[in-house]
Amino acid sequence: MKTVTINNVSRYLEENVKINGWVYNTRRSGKIGFLILRDGFGLLQCILEKSHLGEENFNKFKDLTQESSLSIKGKVVKNERAIGGFELFVDEFEVYQVSTDYPITPKEHGPDYLMNNRHLWLRSKRQNAILKIRHQIIKSIRDFFDMNDFTLVDTPIFTPNSAEGTSTLFDTDYFDTKAYLCQTGQLYGEASAMAFGRHYNFGPCFRAEKSKTRRHLTEFWMVEPEIAFCDMKENIKWAEKLIDYIFQEVIKNKRNELKILERDIHVLENIKAPFPKISYTECINLLNKGGFDIKWGDDFGSPEETFISEKYDKPVVVFGFPSKIKAFYMKRDPENEKVVLGMDILAPEGYGEIVGGSERETDINVLLDRIKEENLNQKDYEWYLDLRRFGSVPHSGFGMGIERVVAWVCGISHIRETIPFARTMTRLNP
Ligand code: 4AD
Ligand code: MG
Helix, strand or coil, X not given: CEECCHHHHHHHCCCEEEEEEEEEEEEEECCEEEEEEECCCCEEEEEEEHHHHCHHHHHHHXXXXXXXXXXXEXXXXXXXXXXXXXXXXXXXXXXXXXXXXXXXXXXXXXXHHHHHCHHHHCCCHHHHHHHHHHHHHHHHHHHHHHHCCCEECCCCCEECCCCCCHHHCCEEEECCEEEEECCCCHHHHHHHHHHHCEEEEEEEXXXXXXXXXXCCCCEEEEEXXXXXXXXXXXXXXXXXXXXXXXXXXXHHHCHHHHHHCCCCHHHHHCCCCCCCEEEHHHHHHHHHHCCCCCCCCCCCCHHHHHHHHCCCCCCEEEECCEHHHCCCCECEECCEEEEECEEEEEECCCCEEEEEEEEECCCHHHHHHHHHHCCCCHHHHHHHHHHHHCCCCCXXXXXXXXXXXXXXXXXXXXHHHCCCCCCXXXXXXX
C-alpha cells in the first residue's frame, strides 16, 4: 500500500492508502467518528465507523487526543463538503503516541503564552500558512535573481567591522579579539559585484536594536543584491521588479494559505510597479502638515513611516535623504551634497520600510572622510577601500527584510509570527 501525503490525496481517488500524521481534532456522532488528520502538508477528514472498525478499535479512537501521532490506512473518497474536497474512509490505524494535555487548545491564548510555546504553535493552521508563504517568498526571491543571472555569494556572519552604525552591533569574543555579528552582508556584496557583475546574498542579520516595536527583530533575514555599472534609477527598477515577481508568485501558488489568513487577494493584486516616488523633503512637509514635530535632517521612526505609507495603496519609494542620517557608504548626490542617492521603500497599509538601498560612494577620499566622521577604524576598512582602488565603477544595491515582507503579504500585525523562532529584545527562547 502506498504511503501518501494529504496534499496529494486527489491522485488516489477510490484507492487504499496510508497516511502518517497527528490528530488535529476529533468528534463523534453516535457510531461514527470524525478525525481531522494533520500531516504538515494539509488537513484531511477521516471517517471511522464503529461497524467497520469493530468495538475495540472504535474505543481506541475515542481515546485519541489532540496531537496524538498515528498512521491511518483507508480509502480516499470524494466529499465536496469536507476540507480539500476529499476524505479518508478508515480501515485501520496504528497509534505512535497518545499526547496528553497538549498546551495549545482551540481556545484563545495570549501572544506571550503562544510565543513561549512557539515550538508547538508552529503546528497550528495559521502559523503553518504564514511559514509556507514565507517559504514561497524566499523561493520567489531566489528564482528572480537566478533567472536574471545574479550569482549567490554567501557573506560572513562574523565580521571585524560595522556597516550600519556602531550602536546596534552585537559583539562576541573571538579568541583574543572581538568579532561582530553581521548587520548586513553589503560590504562583502560590493566585493562580489566587482567579481561577478550581479551579486546577491541571503542570510541572517543581527542588530542590537533596543526597539520593542512590531517591526523589529534582533535576528532577521535579509536579501541583498549588489550590481556593478548600476545607478540609482536602475537600482529602484530592480527592486520594483523583484516586488512585482514576489506578489505574482505568492498569488499564483499560495491562494489556500492566503485564504486561511483571510487576506484579501484584490489588495495584493494591486501591487504592480511602477511605484510612486516621493522625496524626503516632500515627506517632511507632509509630516509637518499632519501635525508631526519633525524638521529637515531628522530620521523617520515607525510612526512617521506609517503616516507616509498609509497615504498610498502601493509601496512608495522615498529618496533624497540627508547624508547625516544615512550610512557612510552612500553616494552623495552630485547636485546636492547634503543628500545621498539612497532610497527606502515603504510598504502600504502602515507596514513601513521593507527595502533600504543606495548607489555607493566611489570617491575614496569622500569615503575616508565619512569613515573618520563616523569614528570608524580605517584599518578595518582597508579591504573595502581596495574596491575603490582597483577598477572602481558606479554600483548600487539594496537590502530587503524578509520578515517585514512576509508580515505585509500575510496582512499580520506583528513581525514575531513571520519567522520560525523570533529573537527580540525580550525573547531568546524557545
Ligand atoms: O535599511 P537597512 O539597514 O539597509 C542595509 O542594511 C543595507 N546595507 C542594505 C543594502 O543596501 N544592501 O536594512 C535593510 C532592510 C530594511 O529595509 C528592513 O526591511 C530590514 O532590512 N530590517 C529589519 N527587519 C527586521 N528587524 C530589524 N531590526 C531590521 N532592520 C532592518
Ligand atoms: Mg533602512
